[in-house]
Amino acid sequence: MVKVRYFAWVRERIGKAEEDIVLPDEVISVGDLLNWLKERDEGYANALQHPQTIRVAINQEHADHDEPVAGAREIALFPPMTGG
């Protein structure tokens, strides 16, 4: 089980800030996760319709879409950052 967190408009479109998810075996990479989540419902589909724009952090470190999700305790999905 992994805690998945959402921020900014990803959070708003999915409709929740976080959830615990048991990932199926076929979800190997960050990219797999995004494509799998996208199928869940309209909210996810809307949030993740352009997966390439979604930034991902694993255990609070930035992760590329080809990185494996195995061993993640916490995965966060969010839009490109606009702080500073």
Added chain:
Amino acid sequence: MVKVRYFAWVRERIGKAEEDIVLPDEVISVGDLLNWLKERDEGYANALQHPQTIRVAINQEHADHDEPVAGAREIALFPPMTGG
């Protein structure tokens, strides 16, 4: 007559902060002025022994050594600046 001002180690070596000088006709350029002053006494010679290192301002604006001194009300001689 022109007021000539000296700063930092140029002032110290010449031994005064300023003086009024009547420039002879043969002093046309800033470079001429430096060479002419250098002949005055040991203090001037010491201060101006390397004329190319001396910075000059005419009427409080930086001036190159080939600029004419005609019309100057105030000429200042000083080492390269070290403020900031």
Added chain:
Amino acid sequence: MAEPVTPTVRVQTEDFDVSAEVAKLTEGRTDVGAIVTFTGLCRDEGGALSALELEHYPGMAEAEISRIAAEAVQRWPLTGLLAIHRYGLMRPGDNIVLVAAASSHRQAAFEAASFVMDFLKTEAPFWKREHHANGEPGAWVDAKEMDDEARARWSR
């Protein structure tokens, strides 16, 4: 330079005072010749905005800014480095972010502060949302390509 200094990183709702923060950064030191500060403020975009709302990823925000700051003290001979990023609702004119870099030499201080800001913009998990002049929440601010280009200057 001996050991790199340990940067100070804070993520907070409270405002900050630039002079007080800089004083702490240089306290008891007589080897600081240059301090560069960057302060980022909330703009009203010509009167269109009443506020900016800043969301952040608690934990990762601190961790990511700390990683950027650690890289900066490795790259430049700094005597001190500070980064503070606020979150919550900011009114026009409010402080949002402060980066202060101290060094014996001005170029190091300028470059380090600029480096931290460029990475903070593109790597630190904060998101800005506009609030319209009528008080309604508006659009999330889009990331700028310019910011990615600014970051790319530093790759080596």
Added chain:
Amino acid sequence: MAEPVTPTVRVQTEDFDVSAEVAKLTEGRTDVGAIVTFTGLCRDEGGALSALELEHYPGMAEAEISRIAAEAVQRWPLTGLLAIHRYGLMRPGDNIVLVAAASSHRQAAFEAASFVMDFLKTEAPFWKREHHANGEPGAWVDAKEMDDEARARWSR
């Protein structure tokens, strides 16, 4: 950007407060997104110095810094620009110079502040002399070739 702003330039013996100066620079404005400050301080060079004495050319010092500042507000879209240079005797840790540049955009603020400092170092008529730890006046500080190179970056 409409008209360039009018820079504030001061040459004084008194100390300055960075926060207070920056507050004046941005007072009543809501279009300032970024403020970069540079503060130059007196160092003790590893305990060898008790003070730095700063001589200046009254009148020309103000005029020259004003010329540099006027060039900066022409080159970058600034909402405010301030330069203060002190003269007299400075103890280690004392402020010597402050440059603050405000803009809607951070790159303009960083570049303008850095530009003003590079020219101020090489063009503004100030001279530093060291005072040794024993209190005796020492050598005049030599100009640095590095500073001329820093200035040359900006030629266009």
